[in-house]
Amino acid sequence: MKKILSAAVAFVLGFSAVSAQDTGTDLDTLLNKVRNGSVTDTSKYKQRVNAFRTKQVQQQAELNRSNAEKSRLEKESDRLTKQRQDLDAEIARLEDLLDKEKGKLGELFGVLQQASSDAKATLENSHISVEFPNRLNEINALVDKAKDTAQLPTPDEIRTWPSAMMIEMVQSGKNVKFNQNVRLADGNETNLDIVRIGDFGFIGGGRFFVLADGGIVEELPRQPSLVLDTVAPYQAASSGLVSLGIDPTRGVIMGMEVDKATLEDQLKAGGPTGYLILALGAVGVLLSVVQFVYLFVVKAKVKSQIKNSTPNPNNPLGRVLQVYADNPNVDVETLELKLDEAILKETPALERFLTLIKLISAVAPLFGLLGTVTGMIATFQAITLFGTGDPTMMAAGISMALVTTVEGLVVAIPTLLLHSFVAGASKTVIHILEEQSAGIIAVHAEKGNS
Amino acid sequence: MLLLSNSLDAIAAFINQGGNVLYMIMAVTFIMWVLIVERMWYFTFEYRKQKARVIDAWESRSERQSWYAHKIRIAMISETSDDLNTGVTMIKTLVALCPLVGLLGTVTGMIEVFEVMATQGSSNARAMAAGVSKATIPTMAGMVAALSGIFLSTYIERKAKRESEKLEDQLTMDH
Numbered sequence: 001m002k003k004i005l006s007a008a009v010a011f012v013l014g015f016s017a018v019s020a021q022d023t024g025t026d027l028d029t030l031l032n033k034v035r036n037g038s039v040t041d042t043s044k045y046k047q048r049v050n051a052f053r054t055k056q057v058q059q060q061a062e063l064n065r066s067n068a069e070k071s072r073l074e075k076e077s078d079r080l081t082k083q084r085q086d087l088d089a090e091i092a093r094l095e096d097l098l099d100k101e102k103g104k105l106g107e108l109f110g111v112l113q114q115a116s117s118d119a120k121a122t123l124e125n126s127h128i129s130v131e132f133p134n135r136l137n138e139i140n141a142l143v144d145k146a147k148d149t150a151q152l153p154t155p156d157e158i159r160t161w162p163s164a165m166m167i168e169m170v171q172s173g174k175n176v177k178f179n180q181n182v183r184l185a186d187g188n189e190t191n192l193d194i195v196r197i198g199d200f201g202f203i204g205g206g207r208f209f210v211l212a213d214g215g216i217v218e219e220l221p222r223q224p225s226l227v228l229d230t231v232a233p234y235q236a237a238s239s240g241l242v243s244l245g246i247d248p249t250r251g252v253i254m255g256m257e258v259d260k261a262t263l264e265d266q267l268k269a270g271g272p273t274g275y276l277i278l279a280l281g282a283v284g285v286l287l288s289v290v291q292f293v294y295l296f297v298v299k300a301k302v303k304s305q306i307k308n309s310t311p312n313p314n315n316p317l318g319r320v321l322q323v324y325a326d327n328p329n330v331d332v333e334t335l336e337l338k339l340d341e342a343i344l345k346e347t348p349a350l351e352r353f354l355t356l357i358k359l360i361s362a363v364a365p366l367f368g369l370l371g372t373v374t375g376m377i378a379t380f381q382a383i384t385l386f387g388t389g390d391p392t393m394m395a396a397g398i399s400m401a402l403v404t405t406v407e408g409l410v411v412a413i414p415t416l417l418l419h420s421f422v423a424g425a426s427k428t429v430i431h432i433l434e435e436q437s438a439g440i441i442a443v444h445a446e447k448g449n450s
Numbered sequence: 451m452l453l454l455s456n457s458l459d460a461i462a463a464f465i466n467q468g469g470n471v472l473y474m475i476m477a478v479t480f481i482m483w484v485l486i487v488e489r490m491w492y493f494t495f496e497y498r499k500q501k502a503r504v505i506d507a508w509e510s511r512s513e514r515q516s517w518y519a520h521k522i523r524i525a526m527i528s529e530t531s532d533d534l535n536t537g538v539t540m541i542k543t544l545v546a547l548c549p550l551v552g553l554l555g556t557v558t559g560m561i562e563v564f565e566v567m568a569t570q571g572s573s574n575a576r577a578m579a580a581g582v583s584k585a586t587i588p589t590m591a592g593m594v595a596a597l598s599g600i601f602l603s604t605y606i607e608r609k610a611k612r613e614s615e616k617l618e619d620q621l622t623m624d625h
Contacts, residue, residue: 392567395568396568399560399565402561406557432528435525435528436524439524
């Protein structure tokens, strides 16, 4: 047992001895390595320190050089600052000198600037510039120079201003014919012989033209009907005095003519109510005329019947008298009843349409009012949506809403007048029938008896 | 002459301010006054002769009692009454028409005002003023024209009625 144990111990020791022998050699090499390593490290460290030291020397030299540069530049800066101050003083001195030398000329240039700007505006809006486009370039150059304080316009340039104004003055008293590219109402451009009427406008091809923005001659899209027929005779005339409509506001009034609503626009604005009113009016006028002609004929026949003793059945009075002729021997009371009956039969034809015409003349203004009120409702709905900020939008609606009122009155006035005519004629005939027919019979009877 | 040309100028200026509707009012007023003057002339001169003729014709009849005489009397009164009333309805219609025409001018003037406002906005009072005067002057002119006629038209109407009643009284029937 002891042997086994010691053998085991020996085995364990032996084993550990073997391993201890192996690691023992490795550790030696490691030690060597460490020793050698520290040696190389030390040498590297020394090398690096040396390198740093040399670098420090270099940088010190650099620093010194820079400082020298800096002080040199500071000196330069000081010099330049001083130079600038000197120059500023020089500028101030020279400006003083300039002001002194310019003296009252400064005011003159101020006036020139204002006057040339005014002239530019005048020339830009002038009809004469279409013929002389160069004037604008010259005056523009003058205006630019007058505005620029660094430049002074030369006397020649200044002279372009009075000469341009002289041309304006002379030409505004002339009517000149010349050829020009114009823009027609349909948007096409064409070359046309136009006549410039002073500084008021252009005419050409029997129509009026206006000066649009950018110096373009433009045909008025809607010609002023009041004076349009004076254009063609003017263009055809070669001498003497010919009248021509001109716009003294140089296009403003003719521009308003373009914006004006035409009859067609206003009829359209009246809408269905407007058309209804006009239809009612047409019916009223038609019925009045028909009935008036009918009554006129009847009245003439009745008048001739009064003079004639033989009853003619082509007229109401004749038919009433016929009753007496048919019953010559009845007593007067029966005769009166028969006459009344005959008269009663005649009156409806004579009073035909009268009530309807009266009704139309009364109802037309009411319809007009209706149209206006519905139009106003639409306008106020627009106000609800867009607010009252833009009066132009409301005004257009109100203006159009009023059209139906006009239409109502336009229908009411003639129908009222026609009703009065027709009612008068009808009343005359009915009076003759009701109050005079018996008398006429009596006269005839007495004549027959005597 | 100078006075005439001055007043013509004043009228031209007035019409220029009030627009073309004033011509219409002028025409209506002129016709109305022609009819009124004609009626006044008729009442003062013509009617007396006519009345005398009618009374003469009636009085010269051999008998004034029969049914025939009765009917002839009614016919005579009716004829005279028709003559008395000629044009009275027309005068009344024309009087009623004057304010209507004035109203027409007012509405067209208002349309013009709103048209100007639609194109130029509400800031340009001077441009709107033309329309405003066209809107107000015709109404005034129509009213004045109607007022000038309304008194005499009522007088003429009553006069015609009274005269025909008087005539009826004077054509006495024998009992």
